[in-house]
Amino acid sequence: xxxxxxxxxxxxxxxxxxxxxxxxxxxxxxxxxxxxxxxxxxxxxxxxxxxxxxxxxxxxxxxxxxxxxxxxxxxxxxxxxxxxxxxxxxxxxxxxxxxxxxxxxxxxxxxxxxxxxx
Amino acid sequence: xxxxxxxxxxxxxxxxxxxxxxxxxxxxxxxxxxxxxxxxxxxxxxxxxxxxxxxxxxxxxxxxxxxxxxxxxxxxxxxxxxxxxxxxxxxxxxxxxxxxxxxxxxxxxxxxxxxxxxxxxxxxxxxxxxxxxxxxxxxxxxxxxxxxxxxxxxxxxxxxxxxxxxxxxxxxxxxxxxxxxxxxxxxxxxxxxxxxxxxxxxxxxxxxxxxxxxxxxxxxxxxxxxxxxxxxxxxxxxxxxxxxxxxxxxxxxxxxxxxxxxxxxxxxxxxxxxxxxxxxxxxxxxxxxxxxxxxxxxxxxxxxxxxxxxxxxxxxxxxxxxxxxxxxxxxxxxxxxxxxxxxxxxxxxxxxxxxxxxxxxxxxxxxxxxxxxxxxxxxxxxxxxxxxxxxxxxxxxxxxxxxxxxxxxxxxxxxxxxxxxxxxxxxxxxxxxxxxxxxxxxxxxxxxxxxxxxxxxxxxxxxxxxxxxxxxxxxxxxxxxxxx
Numbered sequence: 219x220x221x222x223x224x225x226x227x228x229x230x231x232x233x234x235x236x237x238x239x240x241x242x243x244x245x246x247x248x249x250x251x252x253x254x255x256x257x258x259x260x261x262x263x264x265x266x267x268x269x270x271x272x273x274x275x276x277x278x279x280x281x282x283x284x285x286x287x288x289x290x291x292x293x294x295x296x297x298x299x300x301x302x303x304x305x306x307x308x309x310x311x312x313x314x315x316x317x318x319x320x321x322x323x324x325x326x327x328x329x330x331x332x333x334x335x336x
Numbered sequence: 337x338x339x340x341x342x343x344x345x346x347x348x349x350x351x352x353x354x355x356x357x358x359x360x361x362x363x364x365x366x367x368x369x370x371x372x373x374x375x376x377x378x379x380x381x382x383x384x385x386x387x388x389x390x391x392x393x394x395x396x397x398x399x400x401x402x403x404x405x406x407x408x409x410x411x412x413x414x415x416x417x418x419x420x421x422x423x424x425x426x427x428x429x430x431x432x433x434x435x436x437x438x439x440x441x442x443x444x445x446x447x448x449x450x451x452x453x454x455x456x457x458x459x460x461x462x463x464x465x466x467x468x469x470x471x472x473x474x475x476x477x478x479x480x481x482x483x484x485x486x487x488x489x490x491x492x493x494x495x496x497x498x499x500x501x502x503x504x505x506x507x508x509x510x511x512x513x514x515x516x517x518x519x520x521x522x523x524x525x526x527x528x529x530x531x532x533x534x535x536x537x538x539x540x541x542x543x544x545x546x547x548x549x550x551x552x553x554x555x556x557x558x559x560x561x562x563x564x565x566x567x568x569x570x571x572x573x574x575x576x577x578x579x580x581x582x583x584x585x586x587x588x589x590x591x592x593x594x595x596x597x598x599x600x601x602x603x604x605x606x607x608x609x610x611x612x613x614x615x616x617x618x619x620x621x622x623x624x625x626x627x628x629x630x631x632x633x634x635x636x637x638x639x640x641x642x643x644x645x646x647x648x649x650x651x652x653x654x655x656x657x658x659x660x661x662x663x664x665x666x667x668x669x670x671x672x673x674x675x676x677x678x679x680x681x682x683x684x685x686x687x688x689x690x691x692x693x694x695x696x697x698x699x700x701x702x703x704x705x706x707x708x709x710x711x712x713x714x715x716x717x718x719x720x721x722x723x724x725x726x727x728x729x730x731x732x733x734x735x736x737x738x739x740x741x742x743x744x745x746x747x748x749x750x751x752x753x754x755x756x757x758x759x760x761x762x763x764x765x766x767x768x769x770x771x772x773x774x775x776x777x778x779x780x781x782x783x784x785x786x787x788x789x790x791x792x793x794x795x796x797x798x799x800x801x802x803x804x805x806x807x808x809x810x811x812x813x814x815x816x817x818x819x820x
Contacts, residue, residue, distance in 0.1 A: 326362055330366075
């Protein structure tokens with residue numbers, strides 16, 4: 219049974235091997251003339267203005283949580299829309315229940331002031 | 337809509353009622369002013385009572401729903417009633433306590449309701465996927481509840497610790513589920529039983545899956561060696577949350593363990609019984625011996641809850657013997673009731689003595705309680721005697737029933753360990769009694785009607801039900817598991 223997976227293992231070995239060889243060859247053969255401009259994180263981009271791990275207002279996290287919440291809603295909507303006709307009335311009612319549950323969370327977040335920036 | 341869908345919805349109607357009520361309460365609470373959160377508490381209690389009425393109106397029926405995903409049998413109903421009653425007790429303990437510690441928020445009661453609905457689902461779940469869903473539904477509100485006393489540091493610590501270890505434990509449960517699926521080709525308990533009867537299962541995978549499920553649920557019910565989080569979480573969480581968590585999470589976890597093991601896994605009992613035997617023995621020994629060293633009453637009760645998880649797990653040890661397994665379920669359920677009542681009596685007294693900034697939680701703070709508050713001291717004494725297993729308390733009847741089941745299953749050594757560790761536990765339980773009555777002190781006690789009512793009703797229940805234990809035992813014996 220495990221023999222069936224042999225092609226996958228071979229593929230993994232070959233692809234990691236190839237990737238390793240490519241990186242190694244570039245490293246060995248390529249000329250290196252580093253300048254200050256070339257070694258910044260974004261070459262030809264804007265000039266970095268400080269370390270990446272800066273302190274952020276905690277409000278962003280709240281926004282992120284809300285985003286995830288309502289993003290999942292969309293993920294559920296999509297397959298539902300695809301099989302909408304097949305599901306018929308049942309699907310419609312189900313989706314309304316789903317939206318009603320989400321709406322409870324939305325109203326809660328709204329009233330608690332999670333959507334206001336200040 | 338298809339007819340069986342309506343039947344399925346009818347089967348889980350209590351949970352739907354409770355969840356819808358919780359959602360509405362969340363909205364209603366937004367319009368209740370902060371000084372009037374007692375209204376939220378009363379509304380939450382009303383929701384629990386309505387759910388209880390729905391269950392009581394349909395007792396005795398056994399219904400399966402959603403293609404065998406849930407099974408509403410006597411076992412599930414028994415647990416639901418226990419959980420709803422625990423929820424009511426928890427609300428009675430909470431309101432005054434939360435108010436005076438300044439952490440009363442309406443979300444508290446909503447989360448409590450959501451958690452109870454998850455626990456009820458756990459009792460009904462007859463599909464491993466459903467068990468996982470119910471476990472998450474009951475756990476996530478509990479994580480938040482454990483941390484609801486922010487910015488108190490150890491409450492935050494409790495929440496984070498509980499969350500991380502709980503998520504870890506869920507991973508074990510899911511892994512176990514996957515392996516059982518690999519072994520039998522289904523996650524439905526009824527189908528797994530069919531496959532096993534036909535002899536088409538993979539025994540090694542099934543055994544590994546059963547072991548991992550035991551680990552995952554063992555975390556939740558806090559049996560050794562998966563108990564590490566318990567003392568810190570029980571100590572850090574607000575006392576009213578701990579009181580509820582100790583009963584609810586345990587009852588739900590054992591419900592799933594009983595249903596899965598008794599119905600689906602008798603085939604691996606030859607290998608699982610020694611594991612259950614040693615886990616139960618280790619839990620009883622560790623819980624009781626470490627509790628001796630505790631000076632803080634919340635930590636003491638946390639270790640005591642670990643020990644009691646060991647006693648209940650003991651009932652599961654002979655699950656593979658078909659002539660004992662019914663007694664095994666009945667004695668575990670009965671002990672859960674005994675534990676719940678005793679637990680609420682004890683925590684009501686603890687909460688009455690607790691003051692702001694976690695003062696009043698040392699054992700020495702109980703000195704002089706016997707003289708100053710004889711009634712509360714009596715309630716605490718009854719609880720401590722019941723935890724020890726001294727007649728005439730429910731704890732004694734429960735332990736008697738448990739030991740009888742274990743001996744019936746032929747595990748006299750395990751029963752002996754249970755009896756001996758009960759003797760050890762007398763040392764630290766009775767020490768509380770000694771401190772209350774024989775040491776001089778000026779305990780500060782909070783007067784609150786609901787708190788007192790919970791303490792007295794539970795402690796009187798502990799004594800009265802032990803004298804008239806017959807009907808309760810009969811109820812527990814009728815709470816059998818249905819497969820189809």
